[in-house]
Amino acid sequence: MKICVIGCGAVARRMHIPVFQTIPEVEIVSVVDSYEQLAKDVAKEFGINRYYADYKKALSETDADIVSVCTPSFTHADIILYAAKLGKHILAEKPLTLDLEEGKRVLEAVKDRGVQLGVVFNYRSVDVAQQVHAVLQQKKLGRIVSMIGVAHTPCPSSWTSGRWLYHEGGALDDFGPHLIDMLLWSNPSVVESVSAQGGDFTGGFNFISHIQVSMQFKDTSLALADISWLNDSFLFNLDIHGTAGRIVCDIRNGRWYKTHGQVLSPLTEMNRTFRDATKMIASVASGKYFRGGITYHSRSIAGFIDAVKTNSRPPITGAEALMVTAVSTAAKQSLKTHKTVYIDELI
Numbered sequence: 001m002k003i004c005v006i007g008c009g010a011v012a013r014r015m016h017i018p019v020f021q022t023i024p025e026v027e028i029v030s031v032v033d034s035y036e037q038l039a040k041d042v043a044k045e046f047g048i049n050r051y052y053a054d055y056k057k058a059l060s061e062t063d064a065d066i067v068s069v070c071t072p073s074f075t076h077a078d079i080i081l082y083a084a085k086l087g088k089h090i091l092a093e094k095p096l097t098l099d100l101e102e103g104k105r106v107l108e109a110v111k112d113r114g115v116q117l118g119v120v121f122n123y124r125s126v127d128v129a130q131q132v133h134a135v136l137q138q139k140k141l142g143r144i145v146s147m148i149g150v151a152h153t154p155c156p157s158s159w160t161s162g163r164w165l166y167h168e169g170g171a172l173d174d175f176g177p178h179l180i181d182m183l184l185w186s187n188p189s190v191v192e193s194v195s196a197q198g199g200d201f202t203g204g205f206n207f208i209s210h211i212q213v214s215m216q217f218k219d220t221s222l223a224l225a226d227i228s229w230l231n232d233s234f235l236f237n238l239d240i241h242g243t244a245g246r247i248v249c250d251i252r253n254g255r256w257y258k259t260h261g262q263v264l265s266p267l268t269e270m271n272r273t274f275r276d277a278t279k280m281i282a283s284v285a286s287g288k289y290f291r292g293g294i295t296y297h298s299r300s301i302a303g304f305i306d307a308v309k310t311n312s313r314p315p316i317t318g319a320e321a322l323m324v325t326a327v328s329t330a331a332k333q334s335l336k337t338h339k340t341v342y343i344d345e346l347i
């Protein structure tokens, strides 16, 4: 399978290109960056023969089966639409698109052309997230009543020097999609309405630096996503309450537990804390301690390649990713109007 990687910035260099190069049946035939020198340097660094500044030229001159979209989020739609028209399969970085109307057009185009579209929401591949999801699927919590998710990071200036992140959406469109996706994935019901509070807490930069997105699902269950760029460390936590139990999950520290109505004694809490601390020390010592959601790209990318190879459903579909964009679009609208926004009116 031949791949063209479009965008040679942080996520392409750290994950997409090195991960594709570990998959035996995959060959990167070209890399593209609108900053041509970067495309040239990256091609040299990874031993890739062709580099381009223009993705249209790359796609006409190199015969790729799959396009990997690693460009700033606001550019995804144009590139995906173009690649779909040429009959290429597409693996897009999250979020699918920033704009919901663009997202809808993208889904129609891939359906019309019969190509595969996968989206990288790599936090789903983290071990504890997989374990929690399996428990939820077995309905061990009964019906979900409410979920509270927290996704905090420092401002991503040490991740990429790109300035494009500092637009209206800010943290909501950067780290937010991972948490919104996790909450939607966890709940078998469909989100019905969204309201949001927060915005720019930095004083005049005009992008969202902290936001709380509140969702109500069609079965009346609730979710709250607390998303921030204003923390000096990293948090990705979930607290899920069901009619038959509760799950608490801390992605960073690789720990989760569930309870089923029992009142926890201080001794139980102490034992758990001791067990978790021992596990954490062991994972630090063995080098397996969480080194960022980004390290799980290999699973997301391999899953997509497999789906293309077997012509089966990608692990994360365009339709699922569109719902994430719908929720963040609704949250932005709600911030402006101070009203609840109904997803059916947007989709």
Ligand SMILES: NC(=O)c1ccc[n+]([C@@H]2O[C@H](COP(=O)([O-])OP(=O)(O)OC[C@H]3O[C@@H](n4cnc5c(N)ncnc54)[C@H](O)[C@@H]3O)[C@@H](O)[C@H]2O)c1
Pocket: 006, 007, 008, 009, 010, 011, 012, 032, 033, 034, 035, 038, 053, 055, 069, 070, 071, 072, 073, 075, 093, 094, 095, 120, 121, 122, 159, 160, 161, 162, 163, 174, 293, 294
């Ligand atoms: N899944 C994750 O955990 C994760 C992590 C980081 C970034 N991302 C996503 O990956 C995408 C890229 O993020 P990044 O951090 O690598 O950004 P970046 O700014 O480091 O890199 C983007 C690159 O794309 C190039 N570019 C811009 N427009 C282009 C175009 N039209 N054609 C070709 N090249 C173009 C830029 O010159 C830049 O080098 C974003 O959508 C982001 O949300 C996902």
